[in-house]
Amino acid sequence: MRYRRLGSLSVSEVGLGTWLNASSDRQAEVDAVVATALEQGVNLFDTADSYGEAQECLSAALRGVDRDTYVISTKVYFPYSGTSGGLSRKHVLASVRRSLSQLGVDHIDLLTAHRFDPAVPLAETIGVFAELVRAGTIRHYGVSEWTAPQIEQACRLADELGVPRPVSNQPQYNVVWRVPEGEVLPACQRNGLGVVAFWPLAQGILTNKYRPGRPPPTGTRAAGEVGQQTMSALLLDEVLDRVELFARLAARRDLTPAQLAIAWVLNRPGVTAAVVGATRPEQLRDNAAASGVRLDPATLELIDKLFAGLVHDDVTATG
Template sequence: MEFRRLGGSGLLVSELSYGNWLTHGSATAQSNAPACVHAALDAGINLFSTAAAWGAGDAEVSLAKALRATRRDDLVLCSGVYWPEGPSRNASGLSRKHLHTSLHGSLRRLETDYLDVYQLLRFDYQTPLEETFLALSDLVRHGKILYVGTSEWSAEQLLRASTLAAELRVPLVANQPHYSMLWRVPEAQVMPVCRRAGIGQLVSLPLAQGLLTGKYCDGGIPAGSRAAGDEAARQAIWPLLNKDLLDRIGLLRGVAAHAGLSMAQLAIAWTLQHEDVASAVTGASTPDQITENAKAAGITLDFEVLTQIDELLGTFVQTDPRLTFSPPQYR
């Protein structure tokens, strides 16, 4: 496993990290969770990403149980806040109240005294940004969180946040955008703004919900795939099962084979070619997936391979920065 510094900080994170969105919610997934987490540790992964709202807190509980035998100092634990965590009107968003209640719930479920990175999972249009960052400043000062991150924030929002972070001495060092061969939306605006502000990228969905593994290219829904999962998983993947797109993705098999990589390894290695990417966050339903994906670390793709990928995917690549999304009125 190779390691990179996260943004302008001194924190070293593994090139691949383990996220458990949609993978630790069901009973079957939870039964596989310890083996998946142990496979990640065996592969040298040190960054584990979860969130308070995922599985109504079960994702954090599942991760904590799997990590109990691991030294806390060896881990980079990330959890996030924004999505609803209960029926209360104050149980979502980025208000001072929700940041405090959500964080302490996460610390309890994760069985830890602090988080390495506390991620603001969407921009909150209904809470003043100053309120959010004053609360974060307090949490940093009290040692509850070490660093702060964002997810799916626009370039303009990140500019405002980085200014406040500097004024209030909040170590804003991470951003977690969706980013893959197919989804290059952050490249035009978000990544340049982050680079100037010392914010690194912990990119999510590098496999585009599993599309870039090639598992859907032959038609049908493979057993055990996300498209065959629970309702949340199906909603995430089904809109992407476009035949023309899947045909193009299928052509990448030859590119991957020529490079001596699996389709998944090619897709993850592609994201790691970007100089601003510190780590690619991947999930898994089996330990073997983790072990195979981790082999993408340290891979350098040559110019010919990168050009072939661009040519084959063509107009299916999304680049419009306006597609960076935070719900305008969630609460």
């Protein structure tokens, strides 16, 4: 496993997300996946206050592990347990108290604003994040799915207030979803934000498990209600046809399609890490092996040609 800098943190190129493991009745599954992550050198664990029981499950799986050996990234914005959500000082502080308790830790390494909140003055949000940094409750803060102007505004305001800037942005980013490339990634590079990409496998579509003309296999994400809602834009035969060719390209380079997809993200300028979801240890072992893979210009060009005409790159879709 290779590591990259994110603020003062050293994080693994491949991080483990917990969105898929958010229920205590799957604790044995979480334990196995987290144990595999640690064995593979993964030290970045990404969760959120709105992911059901994910924080408690992650805490249980990490029990007994030296706190200094792993990085906890959690998020705040969406409502939970009847709260109104958002990025007000009141909600951020309440969310952080809850997250610390559920995670069983005394500090959060990276607190991310899960979305932008137009209803709250940005100065209030930046102010409470800075307050938490000064107190040592969080080490850094970042944003997720913010537009380039929102990122620029946050950095300018932090400078004006004399407080720390955000250190990261967490956008959806993969070979078929390249919306961040238009404005968001350049804004991150200009302002020194690392990029922690989520859904590098397009929710599993790029693993070649879904076949054109066939229903999603039973038990896969696309077979569930949530997957049908979040994957519909890409779960199309014309995309799946290209994914089959993508898998052949990966095989010619002694990679699995998942490894090639993650390596593509990690080879993009400004990217710090790719966060993957896994429900089985073998999935994570496969994904972790993408760390350190360097793709030559010819391979990158072939991938561009392969998905030509199917890439989502409309910058107006961010936000």
